[in-house]
Amino acid sequence: MNTNEWSLPETELFDRIGAALEAGDDAVLATVIAVEGSAYRRPGAKMLIRPDGGAGSITAGCLEDEVRDLARDVLAAGAARVETWDLTGDDDVWGMGVGCNGVITVLLEPLGDEYEPVVAARERGEPVATATVVDGPLPTATRSVYTGGSFEGELPSGIADAIRADAERLLSEGGSDIRSVDTPDGEVEVFVDAVRPPPEVVVFGAGHDVRPVVELAKLVDFRVTVVAFRGGQVDDARVSGADEVVSASPRDVADLRAWDDDTYAVVMTHNFVDDRLTLDALLSTPVAYVGLMGPRKRFEEMREAFAEEGRTFGDDELDRIYTPIGVNLGGDSPYQIAYSIVAELLAVANDRDPGHLADREGPIHDRMEADSP
Amino acid sequence: MNTNEWSLPETELFDRIGAALEAGDDAVLATVIAVEGSAYRRPGAKMLIRPDGGAGSITAGCLEDEVRDLARDVLAAGAARVETWDLTGDDDVWGMGVGCNGVITVLLEPLGDEYEPVVAARERGEPVATATVVDGPLPTATRSVYTGGSFEGELPSGIADAIRADAERLLSEGGSDIRSVDTPDGEVEVFVDAVRPPPEVVVFGAGHDVRPVVELAKLVDFRVTVVAFRGGQVDDARVSGADEVVSASPRDVADLRAWDDDTYAVVMTHNFVDDRLTLDALLSTPVAYVGLMGPRKRFEEMREAFAEEGRTFGDDELDRIYTPIGVNLGGDSPYQIAYSIVAELLAVANDRDPGHLADREGPIHDRMEADSP
Numbered sequence: 001m002n003t004n005e006w007s008l009p010e011t012e013l014f015d016r017i018g019a020a021l022e023a024g025d026d027a028v029l030a031t032v033i034a035v036e037g038s039a040y041r042r043p044g045a046k047m048l049i050r051p052d053g054g055a056g057s058i059t060a061g062c063l064e065d066e067v068r069d070l071a072r073d074v075l076a077a078g079a080a081r082v083e084t085w086d087l088t089g090d091d092d093v094w095g096m097g098v099g100c101n102g103v104i105t106v107l108l109e110p111l112g113d114e115y116e117p118v119v120a121a122r123e124r125g126e127p128v129a130t131a132t133v134v135d136g137p138l139p140t141a142t143r144s145v146y147t148g149g150s151f152e153g154e155l156p157s158g159i160a161d162a163i164r165a166d167a168e169r170l171l172s173e174g175g176s177d178i179r180s181v182d183t184p185d186g187e188v189e190v191f192v193d194a195v196r197p198p199p200e201v202v203v204f205g206a207g208h209d210v211r212p213v214v215e216l217a218k219l220v221d222f223r224v225t226v227v228a229f230r231g232g233q234v235d236d237a238r239v240s241g242a243d244e245v246v247s248a249s250p251r252d253v254a255d256l257r258a259w260d261d262d263t264y265a266v267v268m269t270h271n272f273v274d275d276r277l278t279l280d281a282l283l284s285t286p287v288a289y290v291g292l293m294g295p296r297k298r299f300e301e302m303r304e305a306f307a308e309e310g311r312t313f314g315d316d317e318l319d320r321i322y323t324p325i326g327v328n329l330g331g332d333s334p335y336q337i338a339y340s341i342v343a344e345l346l347a348v349a350n351d352r353d354p355g356h357l358a359d360r361e362g363p364i365h366d367r368m369e370a371d372s373p
Numbered sequence: 374m375n376t377n378e379w380s381l382p383e384t385e386l387f388d389r390i391g392a393a394l395e396a397g398d399d400a401v402l403a404t405v406i407a408v409e410g411s412a413y414r415r416p417g418a419k420m421l422i423r424p425d426g427g428a429g430s431i432t433a434g435c436l437e438d439e440v441r442d443l444a445r446d447v448l449a450a451g452a453a454r455v456e457t458w459d460l461t462g463d464d465d466v467w468g469m470g471v472g473c474n475g476v477i478t479v480l481l482e483p484l485g486d487e488y489e490p491v492v493a494a495r496e497r498g499e500p501v502a503t504a505t506v507v508d509g510p511l512p513t514a515t516r517s518v519y520t521g522g523s524f525e526g527e528l529p530s531g532i533a534d535a536i537r538a539d540a541e542r543l544l545s546e547g548g549s550d551i552r553s554v555d556t557p558d559g560e561v562e563v564f565v566d567a568v569r570p571p572p573e574v575v576v577f578g579a580g581h582d583v584r585p586v587v588e589l590a591k592l593v594d595f596r597v598t599v600v601a602f603r604g605g606q607v608d609d610a611r612v613s614g615a616d617e618v619v620s621a622s623p624r625d626v627a628d629l630r631a632w633d634d635d636t637y638a639v640v641m642t643h644n645f646v647d648d649r650l651t652l653d654a655l656l657s658t659p660v661a662y663v664g665l666m667g668p669r670k671r672f673e674e675m676r677e678a679f680a681e682e683g684r685t686f687g688d689d690e691l692d693r694i695y696t697p698i699g700v701n702l703g704g705d706s707p708y709q710i711a712y713s714i715v716a717e718l719l720a721v722a723n724d725r726d727p728g729h730l731a732d733r734e735g736p737i738h739d740r741m742e743a744d745s746p
Contacts, residue, residue, distance in 0.1 A: 006581040007707035040582070042705050057707055060643055061581040208379040208434040209413070212592075219589075219708045270433055296734045318737050324730040327700070329716055330723020332415050334380035334430055335592045343702055343716045344729060350703020354727050356717060357697040361669045364691050 005055040006064065009221045011198055013056040016048050018119040020111055025050060027111040028071035032058050033134055033191045034178060037088060037102020044176035044193050048111070051075075058106060062087065071108060080109035080141030082134050107134055107191065109141040114153060117145045118195055125197040125223075129167040131155055134178065136188035146171070155190075158183060163190055170194035198223045199349045202257075202287075204278050205268040206239070212338035213266060214242045220346055222264075227256065229274055250277035259285035264345050266325065268293040276302050283317045289348045291325035291341060299323045327354045378428045379437065382594045384571055386429040389421050391492040393484055398423060400484040401444035405431045406507055406564045407551060410461060410475025417549035417566050421484070424448075431479060435460065444481060453482035453514030455507050480507055480564065482514040487526060490518045491568055498570040498596075502540040504528055507551065509561035519544070528563075531556065536563055543567035571596045572722045575630075575660075577651050578641040579612075585711035586639060587615045593719055595637075600629065602647055623650035632658035637718050639698065641666040649675050656690045662721045664698035664714060672696045700727045 008016070020027040030047040032039075040060035047056040047064065049071035054064060063085055074081060084105040121128035126147060133142040133155070144153030144160055146167040151160040162181045170177060176193040201217050203210055206228035217224050218241050226239040227246045239245050248256055250273075265282050267275050267290060275292060279302070282290045292299055299321070303313070313321075326340030327347065347354040358364060381389070393400040403420040405412075413433035420429040420437065422444035427437060436458055447454060457478045494501035499520060506515040506528070517526030517533055519540040524533040535554045543550060549566040574590050576583055579601035590597050591614050599612040600619045612618050621629055623646075638655050640648050640663060648665060652675065655663045665672055672694070676686070686694075699713030700720065720727040731737060 004584070007585045007711075009708060010706060040705075040710075045705070057581065062643065064581070208430065208437070211377070212380045216589075216592075216712075219585075220704065220712050221706055221709065270435070296731075296737075299737075315738060321737060322729060322731045323737070324734065326730050327716065327720075327727050328725045328730050328733055329719040329727060330725045331593060331719060332413075332418075333383060333594055335382060336594065336719065337413075338380075339589075339593050339716065339719065340730070343700065343712065343727075346702040346704060346709065346712065347700075347729075352701045352703040354700050354702060354716075354729065356695060356720075356727065357699050357701050357713070358669075358695045360701055361697065364669075364672075364694060364696070365688060 005053060006057045006061065008055050008057075009219060010056075011218075011221060011223065013046060013048060014119055014122050016055050017046075017111065017115065018123070020048065020050060021113065021116050021119060025111075026075055028074050029109055029111045029115065030058055030067050030071065031107045031109075031191075031193065032104060033082070033107050033176070033193075034105040035102055039102055039104065042176070043178075043191075044195075059104060063104060063106070067106060067108070074108045075110060078110055080107065080139075082107050082140055105134075107132065107141065114143055114145070117147065117152070121147050122195055122197055125200075127171045127194065127196045129171050129192055129194045131160065131163055131167060132191045132193070134189050134191045137183070137185040138188055156183070159188060159190060163192055166192050167194075171196070200225065200260075200263040201266060201345055202227060202263060203239075203242075203266045203268065204229075204253075204274075205266075205270065207268070207270055209268065209334055209337065210239055211241070212335045213268075213341055214239055216335075216338050216342040217345060218242075220342060222342075222345065222349075225257075227253070229269060229271075250274050250281070253278050253281035254284050259287050261286045261288045262349070263287045264289040264291070264349060266291045266293075266341060266345070268325075272298070272302065276305060279321070280306070280311065283313070283320065288320060289345070290321050291344060292321060292323035293325050293341075295324055322348075378426060379430045379434065381428050381430075382592060383429075384591075384594060384596065386419060386421060387492055387495050389428050390419075390484065390488065391496070393421065393423060394486065394489050394492060398484075399448055401447050402482055402484045402488065403431055403440050403444065404480045404482075404564075404566065405477060406455070406480050406549070406566075407478040408475055412475055412477065415549070416551075416564075417568075432477060436477060436479070440479060440481070447481045448483060451483055453480065453512075455480050455513055478507075480505065480514065487516055487518070490520065490525070494518075494520050495568055495570055498573075500544045500567065500569045502544050502565055502567045504533065504536055504540060505564045505566070507562050507564045510556070510558040511561055529556070532561060532563060536565055539565050540567075544569070573598065573633075573636040574639060574718055575600060575636060576612075576615075576639045576641065577602075577626075577647075578639075578643065580641070580643055582641065582707055582710065583612055584614070585708045586641075586714055587612055589708075589711050589715040590718060591615075593715060595715075595718065595722075598630075600626070602642060602644075623647050623654070626651050626654035627657050632660050634659045634661045635722070636660045637662040637664070637722060639664045639666075639714060639718070641698075645671070645675070649678060652694070653679070653684065656686070656693065661693060662718070663694050664717060665694060665696035666698050666714075668697055695721075 028049045032045045045058050047058045086103045129146040131144050142154045144151040144155035159181050171194050179190050181188045201222040202225045204227045224242045225244040226242045327343040329340045401422045405416050405418045418431050420431045459476045502519040504517050515527045517524040517528035532554050544567050552563050554561045574595040575598045577600045597615045598617040599615045700716040702713045
């Protein structure tokens with residue numbers, strides 16, 4: 001399997017799924033539905049398998065080849081199936097491995113038109129959930145799609161009603177889960193899978209330094225819009241990779257789009273007045289994050305300029321301003337600066353406090369002493 | 374100017390310089406030698422200008438075009454010059470801009486063979502410093518190169534002796550500085566520029582998940598070696614972009630290379646025994662960082678296996694082990710996981726405590742209140 005395909009960002013994977021659906025290609029969709037033990041990827045991770053190869057990843061690489069082989073059978077049979085691999089300490093090579101140690105259950109299904117609404121919703125930027133039978137008296141892969149508050153599809157309404165609350169919860173929190181539903185014919189296991197649109201990053205700026213930010217943000221699955229002020233500064237080459245490039249005036253920022261709290265703004269116009277107007281406009285929207293490039297002193301000067309106009313900031317506004325922008329990683333090359341910015345976008349979007357993961361679990365020394373014989 | 378060229382990682386820039394030297398191409402090297410005010414790039418930042426375009430960056434994009442124009446004059450005249458731009462609040466567009474607000478002084482010189490030892494040393498992985506006249510009675514760009522404890526080049530020995538300690542200090546700390554040296558003919562300003570080889574990352578593993586780590590680490594200027602155990606697992610496609618791919622046995626790790634404290638190891642073989650042997654071997658070397666993929670529990674199991682053999686860890690060893698690996702940024706896609714790992718490599722290599730830069734400067738709220746009228 002090609003490694004670039006394996007590590008495909010989710011948006012590109014959905015693009016592939018959409019293209020396969022549109023072309024009517026033979027393809028199998030493999031979705032992790034359950035994991036026990038140490039997993040590299042979580043339930044909901046997907047892989048698209050076509051006769052000429054696979055895209056996306058469902059483990060750290062330990063099952064992809066087997067899943068691809070199995071996909072051939074699924075295509076030939078034209079029927080979905082659920083397969084479980086128990087990788088717990090079964091041999092020297094993978095025993096105690098990371099992401100290859102555990103019990104992994106995967107749904108494999110011929111990709112069919114009933115998946116089209118999922119791709120379409122994601123493209124429109126709307127959350128959508130699938131509810132799919134993975135065990136019980138109903139055929140495997142019997143499915144309904146939940147979007148806009150209602151189910152459409154093959155699931156009996158009794159089952160749909162029973163899992164509605166789960167679908168709602170997962171849509172807002174993200175994630176995937178298996179729910180058991182009692183039916184007159186017996187217990188049905190339904191895999192509820194929330195497919196949320198990627199978080200949105202809007203970058204204000206049109207300098208050379210925008211492009212590395214766009215490139216890195218795309219790799220980690222943000223949808224990226226670049227806003228350039230004064231049409232003349234727009235240079236597509238500089239923002240290649242952006243999903244959207246908009247030419248606008250600083251006065252239009254608030255009306256530029258529907259802003260929401262899963263949108264993250266990076267302000268790097270390199271122009272004091274433009275940055276100030278942009279900041280002011282963004283704070284009038286629900287955006288979760290306004291990262292402002294430049295030293296703290298520059299923001300303080302900006303705040304003074306605001307104060308002269310009687311504009312002060314509330315705590316809810318200050319909480320959303322991050323300046324100097326970025327996580328403290330060091331380095332001053334364009335990619336290093338961009339790396340620090342996108343690290344912060346990830347942390348804020350995922351509601352994480354950036355720091356060493358090792359520290360989060362407590363000092364390694366203490367653990368050691370506590371466990372030492 | 375092409376944006377990809379502008380954001381070129383430093384190693385690629387030096388490759389370009391080396392190629393231009395080898396081909397005897399007409400080219401100008403522009404180096405930031407001093408900055409006052411808000412700068413995007415620090416002294417030592419370099420740009421290579423050839424008749425067909427520029428590579429590398431010296432500001433946030435505000436001077437590159439002017440420097441390119443000036444480079445034409447420098448080539449035509451065949452003589453180096455030093456140019457200063459004062460961008461402090463001089464107009465509406467760049468006034469108070471970030472990285473374009475300040476006084477920036479740049480040395481422009483026709484690229485000549487006397488720069489070859491710098492490129493060669495960097496390629497060999499050896500630190501090297503240049504000492505270059507930028508003002509005073511000697512011709513601009515009169516230069517000596519300092520490596521292996523001695524100066525070679527055009528600088529009079531009196532000047533070389535006067536700046537030897539600076540060169541040594543900058544070689545170990547990194548960075549660049551201007552030193553004034555009194556001579557019988559008057560004061561000479563010498564720009565001392567340490568060019569250090571990139572920090573080294575060694576990734577142990579040959580799974581699909583290695584490649585995004587390699588790709589991101591290269592973008593932020595690490596030199597990357599991938600070590601794959603058991604030759605059969607080496608797959609060049611998986612590690613494309615790595616500077617070196619080595620096939621080895623876990624028992625050979627300590628002897629694999631000259632390890633030093635500017636080397637950072639990522640252990641992600643997905644194999645418990647291999648990871649354990651690798652960890653043990655790495656700790657016998659001076660490597661600064663051993664990032665171990667997998668949950669903390671897995672390391673604790675590893676430690677128990679060590680303890681059964683009477684192997685315990687000292688504090689100096691535990692301090693170098695980072696597990697779970699990575700900065701807490703969230704996300705579970707291959708690129709998101711790799712992003713978290715490379716963020717940690719950057720932070721450790723640059724001796725930073727990863728966290729919001731905004732927090733490092735104190736709460737934005739306090740500043741606000743303190744400054745509020």
